[in-house]
Amino acid sequence: xxxxxxxxxxxxxxxxxxxxxxxxxxxxxxxxxxxxxxxxxxxxxxxxxxxxxxxxxxxxxxxxxxxxxxxxxxxxxxxxxxxxxxxxxxxxxxxxxxxxxxxxxxxxxxxxxxxxxxxx
Amino acid sequence: xxxxxxxxxxxxxxxxxxxxxxxxxxxxxxxxxxxxxxxxxxxxxxxxxxxxxxxxxxxxxxxxxxxxxxxxxxxxxxxxxxxxxxxxxxxxxxxxxxxxxxxxxxxxxxxxxxxxxxxx
Numbered sequence: 001x002x003x004x005x006x007x008x009x010x011x012x013x014x015x016x017x018x019x020x021x022x023x024x025x026x027x028x029x030x031x032x033x034x035x036x037x038x039x040x041x042x043x044x045x046x047x048x049x050x051x052x053x054x055x056x057x058x059x060x061x062x063x064x065x066x067x068x069x070x071x072x073x074x075x076x077x078x079x080x081x082x083x084x085x086x087x088x089x090x091x092x093x094x095x096x097x098x099x100x101x102x103x104x105x106x107x108x109x110x111x112x113x114x115x116x117x118x119x120x
Numbered sequence: 121x122x123x124x125x126x127x128x129x130x131x132x133x134x135x136x137x138x139x140x141x142x143x144x145x146x147x148x149x150x151x152x153x154x155x156x157x158x159x160x161x162x163x164x165x166x167x168x169x170x171x172x173x174x175x176x177x178x179x180x181x182x183x184x185x186x187x188x189x190x191x192x193x194x195x196x197x198x199x200x201x202x203x204x205x206x207x208x209x210x211x212x213x214x215x216x217x218x219x220x221x222x223x224x225x226x227x228x229x230x231x232x233x234x235x236x237x238x239x240x
Binding site (some may be wrong): 033036100 | 137149151152158163225226229230232
């Protein structure tokens with residue numbers, strides 16, 4: 001999806017795995033909000049529903065019925081994920097459609113990656 | 121280090137990458153606190169200093185001078201990381217020594233992993 005290319009370009013380069021070198025203060029300040037956004041069970045579930053959805057995007061109208069929460073509460077959680085750079089969205093007519101930002105997920109995964117053999 | 125083996129045994133099996141299948145509510149509830157613990161710049165820096173330290177463990181006496189924060193504040197952040205299962209520690213005489221729990225970091229990294237080709 002071409003709409004994700006600018007995001008990929010912005011986030012290349014950072015960061016080496018935590019096990020290789022200490023993260024700098026600026027990178028820590030930039031990435032901590034993304035981890036904080038993941039620090040809620042409903043947001044983790046929302047992100048996984050979006051990330052695993054066939055076709056790579058999902059209508060908010062499919063997300064809300066999966067939770068015993070109000071529409072505004074779901075919208076709030078989606079906004080937190082979007083402000084953290086983990087997902088993006090687009091309104092089409094009545095509904096808003098969401099997709100993940102793979103570059104941000106990869107960046108966080110890379111930071112936490114542990115080389116094979118460590119702790120074994 | 122044999123002290124980490126029980127932790128490795130407890131955490132096998134969970135979780136598939138978010139891009140492959142939605143995370144279940146129990147797993148989300150279990151892992152969200154670990155992401156929340158990472159959602160602070162000082163804690164990210166502390167974790168990276170511990171993870172990247174030569175020999176795999178570090179004395180708290182080496183961590184505190186790296187920040188313009190009081191000892192109790194650093195201790196609080198270390199406690200949050202420990203309660204989230206990301207690090208463990210042992211007192212030896214005057215000082216406490218910290219090391220990462222590789223199985224927990226790998227688990228979080230695996231959850232966020234994006235297959236090659238997605239978003240490209």
